[in-house]
Amino acid sequence: VRESLVVIALLVVLLYMSWQLTLIVLVVLPVSVYTASVFIRRLRRINRDTISMNAELTHVVREGIEGQRVIKLFDGYGREADRFAYVNARLRRFAMRAASADAALSPLSQFFIAVSVAAVIAVALYQANQGALTVGSFAAFMAALGQIFDPVKKLTKIASGMQKMLTSAESVFTLVDSLPEADEGKQELGDQIQGRIEFRNVTHRFEGVETDVLNQVSLVVEPGQTVALVGRSGSGKTTLVNTIPRFVEPLEGEVRIDEHNVRDIKLKSLRRHLSLVSQDVVMFDGTIADNVGYGSLHDASRQEIRDALEAANLLEFVDSLPQGLDTPVGENASQLSGGQRQRLAIARALIKNAPILILDEATSALDNESERQVQASLEQLMAGRTTLVIAHRLSTVQKADLIVVLDSGRIVEQGRHDDLLAQDGLYASLYRMQFREE
Ligand SMILES: Nc1ncnc2c1ncn2[C@@H]1O[C@H](COP(=O)(O)OP(=O)(O)O)[C@@H](O)[C@H]1O
Numbered sequence: 001v002r003e004s005l006v007v008i009a010l011l012v013v014l015l016y017m018s019w020q021l022t023l024i025v026l027v028v029l030p031v032s033v034y035t036a037s038v039f040i041r042r043l044r045r046i047n048r049d050t051i052s053m054n055a056e057l058t059h060v061v062r063e064g065i066e067g068q069r070v071i072k073l074f075d076g077y078g079r080e081a082d083r084f085a086y087v088n089a090r091l092r093r094f095a096m097r098a099a100s101a102d103a104a105l106s107p108l109s110q111f112f113i114a115v116s117v118a119a120v121i122a123v124a125l126y127q128a129n130q131g132a133l134t135v136g137s138f139a140a141f142m143a144a145l146g147q148i149f150d151p152v153k154k155l156t157k158i159a160s161g162m163q164k165m166l167t168s169a170e171s172v173f174t175l176v177d178s179l180p181e182a183d184e185g186k187q188e189l190g191d192q193i194q195g196r197i198e199f200r201n202v203t204h205r206f207e208g209v210e211t212d213v214l215n216q217v218s219l220v221v222e223p224g225q226t227v228a229l230v231g232r233s234g235s236g237k238t239t240l241v242n243t244i245p246r247f248v249e250p251l252e253g254e255v256r257i258d259e260h261n262v263r264d265i266k267l268k269s270l271r272r273h274l275s276l277v278s279q280d281v282v283m284f285d286g287t288i289a290d291n292v293g294y295g296s297l298h299d300a301s302r303q304e305i306r307d308a309l310e311a312a313n314l315l316e317f318v319d320s321l322p323q324g325l326d327t328p329v330g331e332n333a334s335q336l337s338g339g340q341r342q343r344l345a346i347a348r349a350l351i352k353n354a355p356i357l358i359l360d361e362a363t364s365a366l367d368n369e370s371e372r373q374v375q376a377s378l379e380q381l382m383a384g385r386t387t388l389v390i391a392h393r394l395s396t397v398q399k400a401d402l403i404v405v406l407d408s409g410r411i412v413e414q415g416r417h418d419d420l421l422a423q424d425g426l427y428a429s430l431y432r433m434q435f436r437e438e
């Protein structure tokens with residue numbers, strides 16, 4: 001009885017917060033419970049299929065989330081009729097496949113779950129875009145929803161089926177979290193920017209975290225310079241560079257490009273001037289040409305794509321494939337090796353030809369040999385651009401104009417390689433550690 005009361009109370013809360021979402025959940029819930037009970041009975045038999053299905057659903061949502069940054073940075077909005085059409089198409093495909101995959105589970109209820117997930121996503125996105133649902137209230141909604149699942153689980157003694165919904169719900173939360181981007185910027189950057197970057201007392205703290213991830217960071221990167229950011233994992237390097245495309249908006253301080261505060265620049269205009277090659281390379285489920293062309297601000301010609309691939313040291317490999325440029329890369333380019341993926345990302349950045357370049361552990365997926373190969377393409381990419389490079393291998397930063405050492409969100413040392421070694425501080429000890437490893 002107590003459990004039921006809890007459920008009712010929570011339902012009232014949910015209804016109050018967003019009746020549209022609650023209605024969907026109310027419809028989904030009984031069906032899920034039913035599906036889940038069928039599910040449980042046949043769990044053993046369909047276990048293998050379930051695992052791959054879950055993985056696929058998670059993959060679909062993840063690709064949507066990760067892909068977002070790529071879409072944003074390369075301004076893919078226009079090409080995606082809607083930036084979520086992509087995820088939706090994948091969800092639909094998932095639903096279709098799930099529905100036809102296994103006769104052990106009623107195809108209808110599987111289809112229903114997939115469609116409800118899509119519906120929750122759609123409604124949440126819609127409301128978020130309308131400004132009717134803030135990230136905060138969506139978080140609260142999800143928290144309450146999470147709580148409601150608990151008693152329901154006990155009531156029905158069914159866990160497994162729910163798990164899938166919850167995982168998806170969590171992913172949706174992350175998706176919505178990064179969704180409606182405030183764009184108060186009015187200024188347009190001209191075509192020819194100098195590419196000076198300045199961080200002024202940048203301080204940031206993530207919600208729900210006790211300590212500052214960035215603490216009064218001030219740094220100037222002059223046009224054309226290469227500055228290397230070095231520091232232990234978790235020291236705030238990625239967060240710092242993420243303030244430039246405004247993936248992260250610092251709580252205090254400002255980030256400037258030339259004389260403009262990035263906050264005052266239109267996102268579209270801002271990101272046109274940035275190229276990013278990051279740790280986790282995100283590729284779309286298309287051909288090699290599609291993925292490289294994605295970087296281009298106009299429709300890249302085949303020749304331009306070939307040139308970019310050549311500069312990234314990948315053309316020879318692509319030409320050796322039977323389908324060449326039109327080879328499908330598979331989901332997140334799973335058909336390619338880590339090194340090939342990274343070189344593809346470099347080609348994508350090259351074709352964008354932006355004056356500011358951010359390399360966030362761009363060679364982390366490479367072994368020493370392929371890193372040496374990519375190094376040349378990276379140097380070509382860096383030439384004449386303002387570059388911020390985060391490298392996990394210190395050998396790749398030795399040539400930088402300036403090395404900046406971050407520790408717990410603060411700049412603790414800066415200088416040239418030899419000077420920092422002579423100082424015998426954190427850089428020297430990181431360097432020695434690295435040296436021993438290699
Ligand atoms: N979105 C986030 N929410 C909360 N904490 C985060 C988020 N992103 C990063 N962090 C935390 O901030 C710290 C710095 O992360 P990061 O900038 O990625 O470091 P680095 O790139 O130097 O390894 C880490 O402790 C990380 O766990």
Ligand SMILES: [Mg+2]
Nearest residue numbers: 237238239360
């Ligand atoms: Mg990082």
